[in-house]
Amino acid sequence: MGENKFATLKFGDKEIDLPILEGAVGPDVIDVSKLYAQSGVFTYDPGFTSTASCESKITYIDGDEGILMYRGYPIDQLARESDFLEVCYLLLYGELPSKVEKDKFVKGITYHTMVHDQMRGLFNGFRRDAHPMAIMVGVVGALSAYYQDSLDIDDPHQRMVASYRLIAKMPTIAAMAYKYSVGQPFAYPRNDLGYAENFLHMAFSVPCEEYNPSPTIIRAMDRIFTLHADHEQNASTSTVRLASSSGANPFACIAAGIACLWGPAHGGANEAVLNMLNEIGTKENIPEYVARAKDKNDPFRLMGFGHRVYKNYDPRAKVMQETCHEVLAELGIDDDPLLELAIELERVALEDEYFVEKKLYPNIDFYSGITLRAMGFPESMFTVLFAVARTVGWVAQWNEMIEDPKQKIGRPRQLYTGATERTYTPMHKRAHD
Numbered sequence: 001m002g003e004n005k006f007a008t009l010k011f012g013d014k015e016i017d018l019p020i021l022e023g024a025v026g027p028d029v030i031d032v033s034k035l036y037a038q039s040g041v042f043t044y045d046p047g048f049t050s051t052a053s054c055e056s057k058i059t060y061i062d063g064d065e066g067i068l069m070y071r072g073y074p075i076d077q078l079a080r081e082s083d084f085l086e087v088c089y090l091l092l093y094g095e096l097p098s099k100v101e102k103d104k105f106v107k108g109i110t111y112h113t114m115v116h117d118q119m120r121g122l123f124n125g126f127r128r129d130a131h132p133m134a135i136m137v138g139v140v141g142a143l144s145a146y147y148q149d150s151l152d153i154d155d156p157h158q159r160m161v162a163s164y165r166l167i168a169k170m171p172t173i174a175a176m177a178y179k180y181s182v183g184q185p186f187a188y189p190r191n192d193l194g195y196a197e198n199f200l201h202m203a204f205s206v207p208c209e210e211y212n213p214s215p216t217i218i219r220a221m222d223r224i225f226t227l228h229a230d231h232e233q234n235a236s237t238s239t240v241r242l243a244s245s246s247g248a249n250p251f252a253c254i255a256a257g258i259a260c261l262w263g264p265a266h267g268g269a270n271e272a273v274l275n276m277l278n279e280i281g282t283k284e285n286i287p288e289y290v291a292r293a294k295d296k297n298d299p300f301r302l303m304g305f306g307h308r309v310y311k312n313y314d315p316r317a318k319v320m321q322e323t324c325h326e327v328l329a330e331l332g333i334d335d336d337p338l339l340e341l342a343i344e345l346e347r348v349a350l351e352d353e354y355f356v357e358k359k360l361y362p363n364i365d366f367y368s369g370i371t372l373r374a375m376g377f378p379e380s381m382f383t384v385l386f387a388v389a390r391t392v393g394w395v396a397q398w399n400e401m402i403e404d405p406k407q408k409i410g411r412p413r414q415l416y417t418g419a420t421e422r423t424y425t426p427m428h429k430r431a432h433d
């Protein structure tokens, strides 16, 4: 460990030395945890643009260089050479598994994919046209009503059981939400299928005929899960961490993460990209929409573009674009007008000074929606698939937070600009209108 480094804060007659902590890689941090006690002032950082909320060993992002690593392994290597359940093991345990470890883990997840049969009744409480994300928030939160033997977050064994249950049951619940929305019977998971193929089976198979997706489609589904598995302290992961810091049960905390992911600025962007492309309609309309995206008076933004951290190409977007082309080629869709529109929109935007100057590049959501649509998923299911994949990241970060001795209940303060003290005025003394 290097010699102690400090940042000195001077204001008024005060001079305060704040410790500087170094990471394995990436920016140092200034530890301000004692600042209020030493100075009586808070830091102020709406949206946490300059704030590290925790210490973590799971995922590293370099936004300027467009780097993403899970436990030190670059995302493009994992997406091309690993598989989703092996990535789940890596995120949870920190190392790539041996053959024996991997087989045991895969078996452990596989044998947790069924849900309590009484949960089928929960779905009947929803309208058929309910958004699948609304169903996911409700049904995943309800898991705590069925699996009470894995709620003690202070018991490492129960935490791992809950983690396995969540990773294993999310695809089953997601497929049930889809089946319910299209009025088809639920398909049970099959223990002879891999994770991605099992999900496709539960989503798309029907009792009337065989369902055999191509290896290319299965591989694409598995890779899409890997690309979305974790992403440092994004909004939904921070939501899971904050909810968990109160000691809430894991299922309720993951439901909170699903709720946050649903937003169009976050995981809902993949659905919003498709809606945007459908609204733009033709290449001739692209200049009008790019102009709107640049207009401060217009709330319209190019969905699938920009990122809080990436000020370079999102490394996941490159692999996602390749996967998109593979899927379309496999399905014989070589002239998808929406893909043509997306490619032209990307070209126009990346040549536009506004996007260049603000370093706005396509993010993972820009191509994922086109791919999932080609695979047969309706737009309303895109964020559901994101939630299925991100569950392993949420539970890995959840476990890390509970095991971190420095963590305590998350309770930010504020800059108060409201009314100062004043005396209550009874109704008869107030203005009549």
Ligand code: SDX
Binding pocket: 047, 230, 231, 233, 234, 235, 264, 265, 266, 267, 269, 293, 294, 300, 301, 302, 303, 304, 305, 306, 307, 308, 309, 358, 360, 363, 364, 365
């Ligand atoms: C995900 O955080 C994660 O890691 C998230 C995620 C994950 O894996 O968990 O990567 C998944 O959420 C990807 C992002 C998906 N969202 C979208 O594609 C929605 C469109 N993008 C924007 O809403 C926006 O870029 C955000 C929300 C993604 C990032 O917002 P920031 O960091 O708060 O950016 P900002 O609002 O400060 O933007 C900086 C400038 C602003 O202009 P100025 O005020 O400086 O003049 O860039 C502009 C913004 O107006 N800008 C855009 C834009 N994104 C930012 N202008 C037009 N179109 C856009 N898409």
